[in-house]
Amino acid sequence: MKLNYGNKEFIMHPSGCLFWPSKNALLIADVHFGKVDHFRKNGSALPSQVGLENFRKLNQVLEEFQLEEVIFLGDLFHSTQNNDWDRFTAWVNLQDVKMTLIVGNHDIIPPYRFEDLGLKVVSELVNGDLFLTHHPEKREGFFNICGHLHPGYRLRGEGRQQLKLSCFYKKSHQLVLPAFGAFTGHFLIEPKEDEDVFVVSEELVLSIR
Template sequence: MQLNYGQEEFIMHPSGCLYWPSQNTVLIADVHFGKVDHFRKNGSALPSRVGLENFKKLNQILEEFQPEEILFLGDLFHSTQNKDWDRFTAWVNMQRLRMTLVIGNHDIIPSYHFEDLGIKVVPEITRGALYLTHHPEEKGGFYNICGHLHPGFRLRGEGRQQLKLSCFYKKEHQLILPAFGAFTGHFLIEPEEDEDVFVVSEDLVLSIR
């Protein structure tokens, strides 16, 4: 699904990432690496393979778009270092592209650990008329692209069928990305009339309008 802002074109992908063709850049929010291992360590009976889905999705994105850069819009890791850190380190060392992390509220791992891997760490990014953050922000004259909310939308059928899906949440001057991580949950939203929601399924992005 294509989205335009001014002269810029973006592609909303079913994975939850946003591709920026003119910059050959992928934007990803809320991966929450390590969340599955964090919960397993605290007694939750979760299969370890769930955490590997994030790496699988990332590799599929890189294969499809061949980007020169990834911008992680916060909450790359869920908490402290665990087994996923070693997996992430190995994954980063296999890549040949630029990576930047916009710090999110869950990113408590010291920045120098990311910088030692060649990942730039910043509080925010301004490029042209775009203002890239983790939390939803307002900045006059800029279009904000962010994450944090893990937006989701409840689809209702003619009977009592209900389906909750992740979504891109578009406002007049803001686009909130869905959580990229495989184990993140949803914050269900109710858009205003002038807003739009693009739900994501396995292979589609669809406007609810």
């Protein structure tokens, strides 16, 4: 689904990524690499294959778009280095696109480790009246694209059926991307009248309006 702000056009993808055609760039929030291994190390009985889902999704979206850049909107890794760091290193070495990490609150791995892999590490990115961050921010005269919240929406059916889906959460001055990671949970959104929610399924992005 297309989304326009001023003269800028974006495409919301069912994976939770946001494609920026004029920059040939893909924006991805909250992958949380290493989260599964982190919980397994602390005694949670989680199958290791769950952590590999993030790499599968990344490969799938990168194959779909002919990109020049991937911009990670923070929380690329969940905590300290674990087995996923070696997998990530191998994955990065196979890519031929520019990568930028906007640091999030979970990104406690030293920036130089990412820079050694060729990633650019920044606190935010500004392009005209658009600024990209990890945490949602409000800045007069700017439109903010961010992550952090892991937004989700609860769909309710007539027979008391309920379904929680990840979503893009749009305000007049801001777009919050869904978490890309496979093991991240949801913060359920209750939009106001002037806000919109775009739920994502495996193949579609749909406005709840």
